[in-house]
Amino acid sequence: AQSVTQLDSQVPVFEEAPVELRCNYSSSVSVYLFWYVQYPNQGLQLLLKYLSGSTLVKGINGFEAEFNKSQTSFHLRKPSVHISDTAEYFCAVIERGGSYIPTFGRGTSLIVHP
Amino acid sequence: GAGVSQSPSNKVTEKGKDVELRCDPISGHTALYWYRQSLGQGLEFLIYFQGNSAPDKSGLPSDRFSAERTGGSVSTLTIQRTQQEDSAVYLCASSPASGGYNEQFFGPGTRLTVL
Numbered sequence: 248a249q250s251v252t253q254l255d256s257q258v259p260v261f262e263e264a265p266v267e268l269r270c271n272y273s274s275s276v277s278v279y280l281f282w283y284v285q286y287p288n289q290g291l292q293l294l295l296k297y298l299s300g301s302t303l304v305k306g307i308n309g310f311e312a313e314f315n316k317s318q319t320s321f322h323l324r325k326p327s328v329h330i331s332d333t334a335e336y337f338c339a340v341i342e343r344g345g346s347y348i349p350t351f352g353r354g355t356s357l358i359v360h361p
Numbered sequence: 362g363a364g365v366s367q368s369p370s371n372k373v374t375e376k377g378k379d380v381e382l383r384c385d386p387i388s389g390h391t392a393l394y395w396y397r398q399s400l401g402q403g404l405e406f407l408i409y410f411q412g413n414s415a416p417d418k419s420g421l422p423s424d425r426f427s428a429e430r431t432g433g434s435v436s437t438l439t440i441q442r443t444q445q446e447d448s449a450v451y452l453c454a455s456s457p458a459s460g461g462y463n464e465q466f467f468g469p470g471t472r473l474t475v476l
Contacts, residue, residue, distance in 0.1 A: 279462055281464075337404065346409075351404040
């Protein structure tokens with residue numbers, strides 16, 4: 248069965264600094280990978296996804312993530328964060344050819360300080 | 362266009378009462394998912410619909426939980442004899458199809474508080 252680990256529950260960072268949110272997964276088969284963002288009192292919104300092809304995926308709001316199969320990781324990065332990036336970020340994995348039910352990580356709270 | 366909507370946005374109930382949560386997916390989306398989000402936890406999968414049928418109910422925590430979907434559209438999640446541990450945010454998501462590569466579109470959630 249698939250599983251997802253988000254290593255940091257909270258990441259504080261100053262505005263305009265770079266940030267990396269870590270995600271590792273476990274699966275015996277190939278996977279699809281997703282990052283979602285949840286702003287306060289809102290539902291989740293897709294940031295980016297990896298399906299196949301290039302391992303570097305670019306998403307909305309200047310975020311990008313890199314799929315590393317050997318390390319089973321899909322870390323999310325942004326070179327310069329804004330106050331408005333303060334939110335909860337969730338990594339999710341779906342096994343190819345499986346039930347298509349995603350498994351989500353516990354989330355990482357990104358807190359951007361002025 | 363209209364996104365996924367959920368009602369009510371907040372629900373406070375007493376232990377032992379039944380509650381019904383509603384989800385209106387994006388028009389034309391055939392797949393619909395229910396999740397539960399507890400404080401400090403990730404999203405816990407509850408049930409998935411493809412059309413009106415539920416091929417995967419494996420996440421329902423107990424037989425107090427049930428869900429239905431009618432007309433391939435609106436879905437209701439019913440919790441009978443609520444317990445305090447049922448307190449959480451219940452999220453609904455819809456997707457154009459059931460393929461794993463499809464993005465899920467989430468509603469804002471219903472915050473359930475059981476006193």
